Amino acid sequence: MIQSAKKELLRIGTLLYQRQYIVASEGNLSCRIDSKNILITRSGVCKGELTPDDLIKISLEKRASTGKQRPSTEMRMHLEVYRQRPEVNAVIHAHPPYAISLSLAGISLEKPYTPESVLLLGAVPTAAYGRPSTSQVAESIQEYLKRTDIILLERHGSLTVGKTLPEAFNKLEVLENTAKIVWLARQSGIIKPLPLKEAKELFALRREVYGLEYPVIPFD
Numbered sequence: 001m002i003q004s005a006k007k008e009l010l011r012i013g014t015l016l017y018q019r020q021y022i023v024a025s026e027g028n029l030s031c032r033i034d035s036k037n038i039l040i041t042r043s044g045v046c047k048g049e050l051t052p053d054d055l056i057k058i059s060l061e062k063r064a065s066t067g068k069q070r071p072s073t074e075m076r077m078h079l080e081v082y083r084q085r086p087e088v089n090a091v092i093h094a095h096p097p098y099a100i101s102l103s104l105a106g107i108s109l110e111k112p113y114t115p116e117s118v119l120l121l122g123a124v125p126t127a128a129y130g131r132p133s134t135s136q137v138a139e140s141i142q143e144y145l146k147r148t149d150i151i152l153l154e155r156h157g158s159l160t161v162g163k164t165l166p167e168a169f170n171k172l173e174v175l176e177n178t179a180k181i182v183w184l185a186r187q188s189g190i191i192k193p194l195p196l197k198e199a200k201e202l203f204a205l206r207r208e209v210y211g212l213e214y215p216v217i218p219f220d
């Protein structure tokens, strides 16, 4: 289990870097390895060049590692997810540039834009700005965690969670692509969201027709 988890963290770390959802040593990712422990990336390492030694085991109970290496500075945010969501096994925090641009420009992702965003993301909340690497970030996401797997962090980045790392990665990818589309549309003129009636009807089909069972926030 721990070997396959390490392999998957390395693979998804490389993808995050290649897709430019993070640069330099930004971002962090983690996954459960059993009911009591997670593996998380260490602080200050490029996720495009991770080695198994860059992954740190953390006890969910003790909220600490046993080794000498420093875990990600955003560990508290990851621990908050695992505490609130027992069914979640993977957490990704990234700095996707288009999504952050929207938060700087004050353009909300709580509106429906494309069919994909309606089904896969729902209304994406923006958690109030918290100083990175402090408990403010973990506090800012608390109120949304039970309701959605996808949260935008104001001026900072994204938090996506899932049953597996690829699932959390896919949510991030759809989030950033939606933000890119909205950003590009904005350059051409006024953005027209999908009419609310259609958004609600489409949203109602996500479980039955599209098999999407993870929580996202409905439109209203």
Ligand SMILES: [Zn+2]
Pocket: 027, 074, 093, 094, 095, 132, 156, 157
């Ligand atoms: Zn960050």
